[in-house]
Amino acid sequence: MFHDGQRGELVLRLPEWLRQFWIAQARPFDTVEAKMRFAIELAGQNIERQTGGPFGAAIFDADSGRLIAPGVNIVEPSNCSIAHAEMVAIALAQQAIGSYDLGAGEMFCELVTSTEPCAMCLGAIPWSGVRRVLCGARGEDACAIGFDEGAKPADWVGALQGRQIEVVQDLCRTEAQAVLQHYRTISGHIYNAQRGR
Amino acid sequence: MFHDGQRGELVLRLPEWLRQFWIAQARPFDTVEAKMRFAIELAGQNIERQTGGPFGAAIFDADSGRLIAPGVNIVEPSNCSIAHAEMVAIALAQQAIGSYDLGAGEMFCELVTSTEPCAMCLGAIPWSGVRRVLCGARGEDACAIGFDEGAKPADWVGALQGRQIEVVQDLCRTEAQAVLQHYRTISGHIYNAQRGR
Numbered sequence: 001m002f003h004d005g006q007r008g009e010l011v012l013r014l015p016e017w018l019r020q021f022w023i024a025q026a027r028p029f030d031t032v033e034a035k036m037r038f039a040i041e042l043a044g045q046n047i048e049r050q051t052g053g054p055f056g057a058a059i060f061d062a063d064s065g066r067l068i069a070p071g072v073n074i075v076e077p078s079n080c081s082i083a084h085a086e087m088v089a090i091a092l093a094q095q096a097i098g099s100y101d102l103g104a105g106e107m108f109c110e111l112v113t114s115t116e117p118c119a120m121c122l123g124a125i126p127w128s129g130v131r132r133v134l135c136g137a138r139g140e141d142a143c144a145i146g147f148d149e150g151a152k153p154a155d156w157v158g159a160l161q162g163r164q165i166e167v168v169q170d171l172c173r174t175e176a177q178a179v180l181q182h183y184r185t186i187s188g189h190i191y192n193a194q195r196g197r
Numbered sequence: 198m199f200h201d202g203q204r205g206e207l208v209l210r211l212p213e214w215l216r217q218f219w220i221a222q223a224r225p226f227d228t229v230e231a232k233m234r235f236a237i238e239l240a241g242q243n244i245e246r247q248t249g250g251p252f253g254a255a256i257f258d259a260d261s262g263r264l265i266a267p268g269v270n271i272v273e274p275s276n277c278s279i280a281h282a283e284m285v286a287i288a289l290a291q292q293a294i295g296s297y298d299l300g301a302g303e304m305f306c307e308l309v310t311s312t313e314p315c316a317m318c319l320g321a322i323p324w325s326g327v328r329r330v331l332c333g334a335r336g337e338d339a340c341a342i343g344f345d346e347g348a349k350p351a352d353w354v355g356a357l358q359g360r361q362i363e364v365v366q367d368l369c370r371t372e373a374q375a376v377l378q379h380y381r382t383i384s385g386h387i388y389n390a391q392r393g394r
Contacts, residue, residue: 008211008219010288019205080288081297081324082279091207091277100278100388120324123317123347127278127389150320151356159348191297192324 012078012088015051018042018070028065035060035112036136036171038067042085043114043179046072047188053147054183057085057113059093059102062132068102068109069093076191086113086121090128103129110134114176115142116169119150125160132166136176145180146190209275209285212248215239215267225262232257232309233333233368235264239282240311240376243269244385250344251380254282254310256290256299259329265299265306266290273388283310283318287325300326307331311373312339313366316347322357329363333373342377343387 014022029035035058042056053073061068071089075081089111094100102109109130116135117125125133139149153159157167211219226232232255239253250270258265268286272278286308291297299306306327313332314322322330336346350356354364 008216008289010207010209010285010292012207014205022205075297075324079291079295079297081291081326082284082288082321083297087279088207091279092205094276094278095203095207098276100272100276100280118320118324120317120320123315123320124279126345126347127272127315127317129278148323150323151350151353153348153350156348 010080012074012080012083012091014070014088014092015046015049015072015074015077017045017049017051018072021045022067022070025067029060029067030065032134032168033172035065035110036114036134037175038070039112039114040136040172040176040179042070042072043176044182047179047183047186052077053191054179054188055085055113055115057089057111059089059130060110060112062108062110069096076189082120084118084121086111086117087124090124090130094128099129101129103131108132114179115139118148119152122152122156125165126163130165132168133160134168134171136170136172137180138169138173141173141177141180145184146192148192207277209271209277209280209288211267211285211289212243212246212269212271212274214242214246214248215269218242219264219267222264226257226264227262229331229365230369232262232307233311233331234372235267236309236311237333237369237373237376239267239269240373241379244376244380244383249274250388251376251385252282252310252312254286254308256286256327257307257309259305259307266293273386279317281315281318283308283314284321287321287327291325296326298326300328305329311376312336315339315345316349319349319353319357322362323360327362329365330357331365331368333367333369334377335366335370338370338374338377342381343389345389
């Protein structure tokens with residue numbers, strides 16, 4: 001259990017390689033494919049360096065192409081089931097701009113994710129203030145290697161669009177799928193909660 | 198933007214009053230109503246002390262009645278749209294037991310929440326390892342004062358039960374509603390993201 005000093009405090013840290021990677025990352029991203037390849041690269045590096053699950057994400061300012069914050073899945077190293085790549089990227093981007101609403105200022109923020117959001121991350125998107133979501137692999141690609149996507153509304157794309165949040169699917173899907181398949185090949189741990197068993 | 202020292206780190210802290218409250222809280226809780234009144238009390242105190250939105254939650258070990266971790270909504274003070282009461286309680290409970298899965302050990306963990314979960318928190322529940330969810334106010338009670346619950350599956354209770362996660366609704370609902378109504382009466386800020394406007 002906690003020491004009293006830690007009690008009531010959650011600290012989520014990106015892996016050290018990604019902190020360094022981010023500091024070194026100055027150039028803007030020109031295309032949606034470049035942004036997606038960055039997210040897929042994060043997923044691949046997260047496997048390679050054994051710092052979490054096979055998922056990467058990032059928040060970009062769509063107008064400038066500037067990276068606002070990256071994220072990777074750190075559920076296992078952080079002992080935190082909510083630390084999916086998208087959640088980490090959203091939370092760090094909000095810290096970076098100093099607002100819980102990425103849509104509050106002049107920026108048009110995009111969430112780029114190597115695999116489309118699970119039910120939790122999907123629910124988090126409207127609260128985040130992002131205005132566009134770019135997805136690589138499909139949820140079914142994650143399920144195919146044993147992950148669980150949760151209970152998403154059948155027309156989740158339409159539900160986001162109804163909130164004026166654009167959705168692009170299947171961006172570099174084959175490359176994104178390859179990272180998931182690689183994770184299966186190396187027998188990466190498929191963590192899942194006990195779900196009441 | 199970040200100083201480099203902060204870059205890549207998210208720190209979510211409970212308000213100081215709740216940290217002290219938690220340290221002082223030693224007695225186990227005997228009944229589901231006592232647990233719910235605790236969550237409702239957190240929601241009320243969070244308004245009173247102006248430390249966040251009108252929502253409280255907690256994780257309990259159902260067998261012993263012991264509080265594992267409390268949570269309150271700290272979206273605005275933390276600049277973090279994911280810091281709903283349920284998410285905070287889940288994450289802190291996982292830190293307390295040292296696992297991303299509250300169902301991994303012998304414990305049967307309950308999530309008690311003053312208002313039923315929004316779409317994001319609902320999606321987080323199966324990943325958390327909790328085995329029972331106790332809800333006070335309904336989502337429509339939160340919507341009635343201007344909050345947004347998001348796109349939840351029509352039969353979200355059935356979806357959780359299908360994963361062997363029990364759901365109890367309307368526990369002390371009138372008391373839970375009263376806290377939400379009080380928030381409206383004092384013109385508490387109804388934060389919502391821009392949703393693409």
